[in-house]
């Protein structure tokens with residue numbers, strides 16, 4: 266009799282489980298539109314040229330060893346990561362007010378930040394958008410924070426519920442933590458305008474709400490790294506404090522290398538250094554120190570202006586391909602005369618289209634057309650190609666007629 270005989274079988278993850286189901290389907294026409302991972306026009310994962318070049322440099326460098334790196338990660342990587350999100354001219358960086366810790370990609374940055382807040386911040390409630398990335402509530406609950414939701418998406422307009430957002434954040438207790446997607450909101454693809462971000466910033470600062478940015482798609486939404494960092498920079502520019510979780514999984518295609526960083530912008534250099542010393546006490550008993558390879562790739566690229574420029578070109582190509590998939594899907598649906606207004610397919614930005622299809626329609630499309638997507642109706646546009654757009658359009662047409 267096993268000592269684990271009481272262990273129940275857990276359900277598959279709502280997002281990653283879609284790939285499991287996709288892999289088990291023998292159909293030649295199946296399409297995986299589940300996980301937010303970039304695929305080329307040929308439907309293959311992409312290793313960026315600039316990443317391959319950086320890896321060659323690293324492999325050929327005889328001085329490289331496999332020693333432990335510091336608990337906070339590679340110093341160059343941390344400095345360059347802060348610069349990438351805050352901007353090279355950021356006063357916060359100039360005044361050494363930013364503590365940056367290399368973490369295990371975006372998820373790890375969110376978790377370490379949440380554990381730090383649970384231990385050291387006076388408020389333990391975090392407000393997250395409704396809907397948001399499925400893993401957010403789990404990360405924050407497990408860190409001991411209590412999760413509340415603020416209205417974000419309006420199904421009737423398929424746009425931002427800005428009034429609801431302002432009301433809910435206005436009603437939050439002062440000092441509450443607020444999770445904000447820096448750009449390319451997942452799953453809705455709906456972002457506030459820059460004017461709306463300014464209103465959100467004023468409201469949050471007036472109530473001392475603490476911004477916790479999740480930046481997983483910088484450069485992927487607009488194709489520009491600076492444009493996609495504007496929301497973060499708007500807040501940091503006012504001298505206030507915030508946390509930022511950064512991921513290189515998507516914009517550098519380093520999914521499996523687990524490369525990310527947590528930056529905590531503080532009021533003074535002294536506070537930032539004390540904060541960093543306490544984050545080390547969170548990391549050491551959790552995983553002790555982060556992996557060396559992925560962060561070395563990122564640092565190699567960010568410190569060379571040539572490689573940085575090559576990266577921005579490849580990043581724009583990825584963003585542009587996703588935009589062309591949006592246009593092609595929209596045109597294909599229009600051509601079929603599918604009932605309903607589908608303009609949100611080309612209005613939404615980033616990797617995902619929040620189609621508005623319901624659970625039953627999604628199940629129908631999986632069963633009858635072998636389309637794999639999350640049950641909330643989200644599709645990863647990166648999983649589409651010109652060849653597979655017609656099949657998806659047929660499935661959506663059949664699902665709504």
Ligand SMILES: Cc1[nH+]cc(COP(=O)(O)O)c(/C=N/[C@@H](CC(=O)O)C(=O)O)c1O
Pocket residue numbers: 280281299300301302369370371372373398400446451479481512513514520525
């Ligand atoms: C908003 C957001 N934040 C953080 C992450 C985590 O990324 P990482 O750096 O790999 O820890 C993801 C991943 N999202 C896609 C993949 C996933 O669910 O893990 C997705 O939504 O499909 C996000 O969409």
